[in-house]
Amino acid sequence: MPAPELTTLEISVDEADSLVCPNRPLIDIRDDRERLTGLPRGATVMSAEELLERCRCASDGGDLGGYVLCAEGVRSLDLVRLLREQGISGFRSVRGGFRAWRDAGLPVGYAEGFDAASAQRYARHLVMPQVGAEGQRKLLGARILLAGLGGLNAPTALYLAAAGVGHLGLVDPDRVERSNLQRQVVHAESTLGQNKAVSAAARICDLNPDVETVVIERHIDAGNAVDLVTGWDIVVDGTDNFPARYALNEACVRLGIPLVYGAVMRFQGQVSVFWPARPEPPAGSPGGPSPCFRCLFPQPPSATDAPSCAEAGVLGVLPGIVGSLQASEALKLALGIGQPLIGRLLMLDALSMEFRQARIAADPECRACAVRSSSR
Numbered sequence: 180m181p182a183p184e185l186t187t188l189e190i191s192v193d194e195a196d197s198l199v200c201p202n203r204p205l206i207d208i209r210d211d212r213e214r215l216t217g218l219p220r221g222a223t224v225m226s227a228e229e230l231l232e233r234c235r236c237a238s239d240g241g242d243l244g245g246y247v248l249c250a251e252g253v254r255s256l257d258l259v260r261l262l263r264e265q266g267i268s269g270f271r272s273v274r275g276g277f278r279a280w281r282d283a284g285l286p287v288g289y290a291e292g293f294d295a296a297s298a299q300r301y302a303r304h305l306v307m308p309q310v311g312a313e314g315q316r317k318l319l320g321a322r323i324l325l326a327g328l329g330g331l332n333a334p335t336a337l338y339l340a341a342a343g344v345g346h347l348g349l350v351d352p353d354r355v356e357r358s359n360l361q362r363q364v365v366h367a368e369s370t371l372g373q374n375k376a377v378s379a380a381a382r383i384c385d386l387n388p389d390v391e392t393v394v395i396e397r398h399i400d401a402g403n404a405v406d407l408v409t410g411w412d413i414v415v416d417g418t419d420n421f422p423a424r425y426a427l428n429e430a431c432v433r434l435g436i437p438l439v440y441g442a443v444m445r446f447q448g449q450v451s452v453f454w455p456a457r458p459e460p461p462a463g464s465p466g467g468p469s470p471c472f473r474c475l476f477p478q479p480p481s482a483t484d485a486p487s488c489a490e491a492g493v494l495g496v497l498p499g500i501v502g503s504l505q506a507s508e509a510l511k512l513a514l515g516i517g518q519p520l521i522g523r524l525l526m527l528d529a530l531s532m533e534f535r536q537a538r539i540a541a542d543p544e545c546r547a548c549a550v551r552s553s554s555r
Contacts, residue, residue: 188259190271192280195246203269204245206230208258209277213250215305215312217277217298220286222248227258234267244269252276292316297389301343314514315343319389321513324348324411326399326427328375330488330498331441331505332417333365338506340383340390344513347383348411349376350395362495399423404430413512415439415505416472419488421479425547428453428472432548437512437519440472441505444491448501448527451475451539452508452519455548468541469521471548475539497529 190198199205199221207214207222208230218224223245225233230247237243247255247270255272262270273280281287281295289298290305290312304310304318321344325332328351339347355366355378363375370378380392399407399418404426408414414431416438418424424440431438435456442449453471479485504525511517526535543549 188256188263188272189252189274190246191274192283192285195248195271195273196280196285199246202244205273206245206247206270207277208247208249208255212306212308212311213277215290215293215298216302217281217287217289217295219248219277219280220288227254230258231261234262234265242269243267246271246273248273248280249276251278292319297343300387300389304342309516310514314516317515318343318510318513319345321413322346322348322411323413323415323509323513324350324408325379325415325417326350326407326423327417327419328363328365328379329353329359329417329419330362330443330493331502332415333363333379334499334502335415335417335506335509336365336379336383337386338503339509340387342506342510343387343389344510345389346391346393348393348395348407349379349383350397350399350407351375351379352396352398362493362498364499399426401426401429405433408434408436411436413437413439413509415509416441417502417505421476421485424472424476425479429547432456432471438472439505439508439512441501443493443497443501444485444488446494446497446528446530448497448529450501450504450508450520450525450527451523452512452521454519454521455541457521468548470539470541471545473547474542474545475524477542477545494529497527500527500529 195205205219205222206225208227234243247258249255252272252275259270259272301315304315305312323339323344325336325347328349353375355370355373355375359366365379365382374396376394376396380394383390383392408430414427414436416424416427428438432455437452437454440451440453455469455471457469508519511519522539524537524539
């Protein structure tokens with residue numbers, strides 16, 4: 180049982196809904212970002228400060244009243260207590276706040292492009308000033324191509340889907356093997372033998388049915404990379420061989436598309452963003468032309484310097500860390516916020532848990548990007 184004091188200070192959402200009237204309105208004191216997650220139909224929008232000021236200016240505070248709602252009923256209860264201390268007793272706090280109102284199925288209005296399910300799904304984005312409703316709509320309209328559905332793009336796919344990236348291209352010709360499951364967390368025992376893109380698409384659909392996936396069961400090479408990349412906003416490189424990486428790089432340079440790069444071996448990881456065609460960088464970003472992948476690796480390293488994952492091994496969690504960083508970079512690019520890792524190489528040593536950064540300069544002699552960069 181609630182304390183006796185609370186029975187006079189609080190009211191349930193059902194009682195508030197039935198008792199609301201012009202003289203006793205429902206007053207939503209949440210801020211503008213919080214209201215993007217939904218607004219009770221008919222609610223009066225007013226900050227706590229505005230309500231206090233209105234009560235102070237009223238000639239007869241005893242005539243004032245209403246049902247005060249916040250996110251979870253905490254701030255509204257504090258406000259009602261403060262009003263009581265000032266001799267104004269006509270207000271009640273709505274117990275449980277907007278969350279209880281929504282969960283009770285009471286009428287709610289949403290920002291343009293959202294409904295009850297999507298506003299709830301993306302609630303933590305909607306209240307962020309860097310994202311909000313406009314940013315979430317950008318994500319829902321974004322088209323990101325994931326090249327390879329192995330260790331790196333397994334977590335990238337999950338986080339981009341969870342974030343509400345509306346269109347994901349999934350490129351991988353290989354099939355799920357049991358040795359993949361140590362790190363490729365988008366797959367499972369139940370999908371052994373399936374094509375990896377098909378397996379990932381099913382998992383993404385289960386995670387977020389808002390996301391449209393395009394399954395592409397093809398190898399990536401110089402002959403098809405431009406066709407594969409065309410029509411996408413961002414490419415995330417999760418491939419495991421240099422011919423595919425170079426092919427993606429050349430295609431992205433040619434089409435002016437940002438390429439989010441990641442690589443892992445044993446305990447070491449790397450992340451960067453290559454976008455020679457980027458718009459002018461924001462203040463504080465590295466100046467000058469932006470490099471491409473071939474600026475960093477003009478020639479592929481030897482098999483000794485860069486053995487395959489099967490030969491060298493990799494700590495299972497490392498692709499998860501690097502892939503999550505790639506997802507973060509892709510989301511920043513899609514939203515147009517922050518400072519992507521353009522012209523910077525982020526290096527991780529998981530064994531000592533140390534991060535380092537190195538500047539990457541555009542190579543004026545680069546056969547992939549030099550001509551296009553100089554013509555901008």
